Amino acid sequence: MNDYQFEIQRRATKKEKPAFDQLIFGRNFTDHMFVMDYHADKGWHDGRIVPYEPLQIDPSAMVFHYGQSVFEGLKAYLSEDQEVLMFRPYKNMERLNKSNNRLCIPPIDEELAVQALRQLIAVDRDWVPNVEGTSLYIRPFIISTEPYLGVAPSHQYKFIIIMSPVGAYYKEGINPVKIAVQSEYVRAVKGGTGNAKTGGNYAASLKAQEVAEQEGYSQVLWLDGKENKYVEEVGSMNIFFKINGEVVTPELNGSILEGVTRNSVIELIKDWGIPLSERRISIDEIYEAQKNGTLEEAFGTGTAAVISPVGELFWNNEKLTIGGGQTGEIAGKLYETLTGIQKGKVEDKFGWIVKVDEEKAVTTAI
Amino acid sequence: MNDYQFEIQRRATKKEKPAFDQLIFGRNFTDHMFVMDYHADKGWHDGRIVPYEPLQIDPSAMVFHYGQSVFEGLKAYLSEDQEVLMFRPYKNMERLNKSNNRLCIPPIDEELAVQALRQLIAVDRDWVPNVEGTSLYIRPFIISTEPYLGVAPSHQYKFIIIMSPVGAYYKEGINPVKIAVQSEYVRAVKGGTGNAKTGGNYAASLKAQEVAEQEGYSQVLWLDGKENKYVEEVGSMNIFFKINGEVVTPELNGSILEGVTRNSVIELIKDWGIPLSERRISIDEIYEAQKNGTLEEAFGTGTAAVISPVGELFWNNEKLTIGGGQTGEIAGKLYETLTGIQKGKVEDKFGWIVKVDEEKAVTTAI
Ligand SMILES: Cc1ncc(COP(=O)(O)O)c(C=O)c1O
Ligand SMILES: Cc1ncc(COP(=O)(O)O)c(C=O)c1O
Numbered sequence: 001m002n003d004y005q006f007e008i009q010r011r012a013t014k015k016e017k018p019a020f021d022q023l024i025f026g027r028n029f030t031d032h033m034f035v036m037d038y039h040a041d042k043g044w045h046d047g048r049i050v051p052y053e054p055l056q057i058d059p060s061a062m063v064f065h066y067g068q069s070v071f072e073g074l075k076a077y078l079s080e081d082q083e084v085l086m087f088r089p090y091k092n093m094e095r096l097n098k099s100n101n102r103l104c105i106p107p108i109d110e111e112l113a114v115q116a117l118r119q120l121i122a123v124d125r126d127w128v129p130n131v132e133g134t135s136l137y138i139r140p141f142i143i144s145t146e147p148y149l150g151v152a153p154s155h156q157y158k159f160i161i162i163m164s165p166v167g168a169y170y171k172e173g174i175n176p177v178k179i180a181v182q183s184e185y186v187r188a189v190k191g192g193t194g195n196a197k198t199g200g201n202y203a204a205s206l207k208a209q210e211v212a213e214q215e216g217y218s219q220v221l222w223l224d225g226k227e228n229k230y231v232e233e234v235g236s237m238n239i240f241f242k243i244n245g246e247v248v249t250p251e252l253n254g255s256i257l258e259g260v261t262r263n264s265v266i267e268l269i270k271d272w273g274i275p276l277s278e279r280r281i282s283i284d285e286i287y288e289a290q291k292n293g294t295l296e297e298a299f300g301t302g303t304a305a306v307i308s309p310v311g312e313l314f315w316n317n318e319k320l321t322i323g324g325g326q327t328g329e330i331a332g333k334l335y336e337t338l339t340g341i342q343k344g345k346v347e348d349k350f351g352w353i354v355k356v357d358e359e360k361a362v363t364t365a366i
Numbered sequence: 367m368n369d370y371q372f373e374i375q376r377r378a379t380k381k382e383k384p385a386f387d388q389l390i391f392g393r394n395f396t397d398h399m400f401v402m403d404y405h406a407d408k409g410w411h412d413g414r415i416v417p418y419e420p421l422q423i424d425p426s427a428m429v430f431h432y433g434q435s436v437f438e439g440l441k442a443y444l445s446e447d448q449e450v451l452m453f454r455p456y457k458n459m460e461r462l463n464k465s466n467n468r469l470c471i472p473p474i475d476e477e478l479a480v481q482a483l484r485q486l487i488a489v490d491r492d493w494v495p496n497v498e499g500t501s502l503y504i505r506p507f508i509i510s511t512e513p514y515l516g517v518a519p520s521h522q523y524k525f526i527i528i529m530s531p532v533g534a535y536y537k538e539g540i541n542p543v544k545i546a547v548q549s550e551y552v553r554a555v556k557g558g559t560g561n562a563k564t565g566g567n568y569a570a571s572l573k574a575q576e577v578a579e580q581e582g583y584s585q586v587l588w589l590d591g592k593e594n595k596y597v598e599e600v601g602s603m604n605i606f607f608k609i610n611g612e613v614v615t616p617e618l619n620g621s622i623l624e625g626v627t628r629n630s631v632i633e634l635i636k637d638w639g640i641p642l643s644e645r646r647i648s649i650d651e652i653y654e655a656q657k658n659g660t661l662e663e664a665f666g667t668g669t670a671a672v673i674s675p676v677g678e679l680f681w682n683n684e685k686l687t688i689g690g691g692q693t694g695e696i697a698g699k700l701y702e703t704l705t706g707i708q709k710g711k712v713e714d715k716f717g718w719i720v721k722v723d724e725e726k727a728v729t730t731a732i
Contacts, residue, residue: 026515029426054422059528060395064509067433067565068572104572139515143430149392149505149530151568151602153576162425164515184557189591191552193570199433200566202517204559206434206470210519225555226592236517 004047004115006034008123011051020129023167025304026137030124030163034116038106040155047112049120052162058147062154069199070099071141073303074260075166076121076356078128079344084121084136084356087303087342089114091260096140098258099196104153105142113140113159114354120161121356129165135342137166137304168305174335176311176325177300179234180217181283182208183315187232187255189225194232194255209235217314219300223283225255231281237300237308238262241286242330244294251278261301265334267350274330283315290320297328306342307335370413370481372400374489377417386495389533391670392503396490396529400482404472406521413478415486418528424513428520435565436465437507439669440626441532442487442722444494445710450487450502450722453669453708455480457626462506464624465562470519471508479506479525480720486527487722495531501708503532503670534671540701542677542691543666545600546583547649548574549681553598553621555591560598560621575601583680585666589649591621597647603666603674604628607652608696610660617644627667631700633716640696649681656686663694672708673701 011031018028029052036047063069072092077085093110100107117138121128128136140161144154185208188194188201208220219235231250233239238259240249247269252258269276289295298310309332311325322328327335340346341353377397384394395418402413429435438458443451459476466473483504487494494502506527510520551574554560554567574586585601597616599605604625606615613635618624635642655661664676675698677691688694693701706712707719 026426027513029513033425052425054424056420056422058420059399059418059526060392060505060530063565064429064435064507065437065505065565065568066572067435067567067569069430069433069569071431102573103569104576137515139426139431141430147393147395149503151571151575153572160425164426186555186557189552189555189558191550191591191594192555192558193566198566198569199429199431200559200564200569201433202431203433203435203469203564203566205517206432206519207468209517210470225557228557 004112006116006119007048008119009048009050010123017127018165020131020134020165023129023134023165025166026164028164030127030165032120032123034120034161036116036159038157038159044106044108044159047116049123055158057145060147060149062144062146062148065149066144066151067198067200068103068105068144068154069142070096070103070105071139071197071199072096074138075303075342076128076136076138077342077344078130081344083344084125084128085342085344086117086121086354086356088260088264088352089117089354091263092140095197095258095260096142099198100142102193102196103198105144105157108142108159117161118356120163124163127163127165133168135166137164139164174307174309174327176309176327177218178216178312178314179219179221179310180212180215181221181223181313181315182212183223183228184208186225187222190254192225192255195252195257197257205235215314221313229282229284231283231286232256234300236304237302240265240299240301241281241289241295242297242328243289244296246275246277247330248277248279248281250281259301261303261306261338264338264352265301268334268337269330286313287315287318287320290322295322297330298322299328299331299334306338307331370478372482372485373414374485375414375416376489383493384531386497386500386531389495389500389531391532392530394530396493396531398486398489400486400527402482402525404523404525410472410474410525413482415489421524423511426513426515428510428512428514431515432510432517433564433566434469434471434510434520435508436462436469436471437505437563437565438462440504441669441708442494442502442504443708443710444496447710449710450491450494451708451710452483452487452720452722454626454630454718455483455720457629458506461563461624461626462508465564466508468559468562469564471510471523474508474525483527484722486529490529493529493531499534501532503530505530540673540675540693542675542693543584544582544678544680545585545587545676546578546581547587547589547679547681548578549589549594550574552591553588556620558591558621561618561623563623571601581680587679595648595650597649597652598622600666602670603668605676606631606665606667607647607655607661608663608694609655610662612641612643613696614643614645614647616647625667627669627672627704630704630718631667634700634703635696652679653681653684653686656688661688663696664688665694665697665700672704673697
């Protein structure tokens with residue numbers, strides 16, 4: 001492992017912290033952030049930890065016009081031994097580079113990015129919340145900053161990591177959510193950017209999300225863009241079903257985001273010896289399964305909510321109540337296991353946890 | 367017409383201007399910009415003309431993460447009588463509002479936006495270049511600025527207009543361009559955001575554009591996202607063909623941008639009594655037409671290049687030379703007529719020109 005040295009400019013006075021038992025998702029940010037610049041002539045350079053503050057960006061910066069941006073989302077948790085544990089940070093940096101590739105953004109050094117994160121968390125360690133259900137949400141992102149109004153890959157970027165102490169993503173907690181199946185709007189299509197974590201996918205999703213919420217649904221389930229028939233994913237989660245004893249999830253077809261939670265869930269389920277397949281799943285098949293009594297569970301997976309049981313689907317004017325609107329057995333067990341591993345309470349047999357290791361981080365930082 | 371009053375903060379010393387006979391597209395910006403803020407509690411407010419300078423934006427601002435942004439592009443020209451003429455600015459503001467609607471951004475007052483532009487141009491009038499082939503490129507855009515990491519429409523926005531004196535878009539001038547037909551990557555699909563002018567569409571296009579350029583093509587011709595078969599549009603232009611005496615262009619199907627130049631070209635061609643239809647056009651049909659000798663012309667239309675004859679298409683490993691690689695008759699006539707109207711040399715019988723009317727603009731400004 002390389003030792004990366006980042007300059008640290010500490011904030012003179014710390015910000016006031018929000019009450020950790022009343023956190024709202026994504027509203028509060030820690031005292032510092034990591035920033036690294038890219039210039040075509042110099043590559044990525046000047047990684048540094050600086051006070052969290054507004055960015056100064058030219059109004060012609062390409063990100064404002066041509067949307068060349070990518071991001072990641074992961075979490076760190078405080079264990080009972082007061083250690084800070086990151087969940088699979090290398091997976092996220094690997095995915096960031098896949099997104100970079102699709103968006104013509106130069107790749108970052110994944111090891112450097114994890115080390116940067118480690119040092120940033122060490123500096124803002126007192127922001128890792130210690131209340132049940134809370135965590136430190138971490139948002140690495142890259143934006144194109146070249147001041148130029150031409151449609152072409154930018155020659156300048158910023159890689160930034162900001163962090164936010166968060167409570168549960170859904171106000172309801174692990175309770176089942178209601179999800180509307182979307183058939184008018186499309187999120188992504190094969191050949192598009194669906195398997196990259198880039199702003200445009202989310203911008204495209206807002207309209208359908210707005211309609212769903214007005215009708216009392218918390219998220220949207222997307223169907224494929226070509227045939228409007230196959231299940232893809234939920235707003236910010238991958239989706240799983242249990243049908244007749246087998247767990248199924250849409251295969252990675254190029255328009256679905258490859259979730260880190262999805263990947264972890266697949267490993268756990270296989271480890272438990274439960275049959276699982278990744279394949280095409282039509283929305284008709286789900287409604288069929290419900291009708292003939294073989295649809296046992298449905299749940300979403302994602303960093304924000306971890307596991308989110310689906311209690312109700314709505315499609316073509318037809319409501320589908322799943323598992324009596326209750327949390328299913330597998331969803332419950334996955335939630336307990338994953339959050340247990342994340343907080344260091346359940347054995348980490350897959351090697352998913354990376355300790356922040358405060359002492360080392362602080363001493364290597366200059 | 368309402369009189370809108372905007373505060374004007376003039377820059378203390380003017381920037382040095384680039385040589386107007388050596389302008390590069392989108393690299394130089396004028397002394398001032400127009401900025402207006404939106405807050406859910408107040409609506410759009412505080413429209414003002416201020417010095418062109420970096421924006422201060424929170425790193426958690428939604429535009430950096432979820433791509434909620436829209437933009438426009440139009441031009442103003444200096445006439446032989448030294449009047450500044452804008453080309454169809456109301457059309458652009460109307461389209462901006464259509465994009466806003468798709469992206470869940472609150473609409474702007476179109477009249478206010480045109481007045482703002484008028485006053486901004488009046489303030490920076492000495493930036494309208496006076497050399498043959500040059501113009502003032504105008505970029506209105508809206509970005510979401512709420513500091514919040516949740517996927518939802520922002521409650522805060524900025525509407526900004528910046529301006530750039532520009533030379534010709536293509537180094538080659540009105541000479542025919544070579545275009546590669548894209549069959550791996552997809553720009554937009556029905557139900558997506560293709561008919562909105564939003565960053566994500568352009569971000570999605572970069573990869574294909576990069577490949578095309580490496581192979582010696584200046585732009586990409588997109589096919590539809592569902593069947594990968596029907597012609598949609600070029601990178602930043604709509605596309606027209608002349609087949610067997612008839613001009614054809616893809617119909618507005620929801621995934622194509624409704625170009626202002628496209629619309630103007632359609633009106634001119636109809637006015638000239640040339641048959642025209644807007645309909646689905648498969649790429650096979652174009653290759654067929656070429657083979658049986660009925661493909662007479664192909665050209666792109668867009669604000670940046672006005673009319674851009676297409677001299678060569680490349681698809682499925684097959685090169686297609688169109689019109690002997692020369693500018694066609696209709697393309698040439700359209701170019702002369704449109705640029706003539708834009709510069710006040712050809713009668714504006716459709717009422718497309720809006721004069722900046724310097725005196726009025728300056729006196730209404732407080
Ligand atoms: C579109 C989309 N799908 C799936 C996911 C789940 O991915 P992960 O488990 O890595 O959080 C996310 C959220 O991160 C997402 O934004
Ligand atoms: C995707 C796309 N299509 C078409 C056009 C042409 O539109 P207009 O004639 O309004 O410039 C543009 C450029 O503005 C564009 O970006």
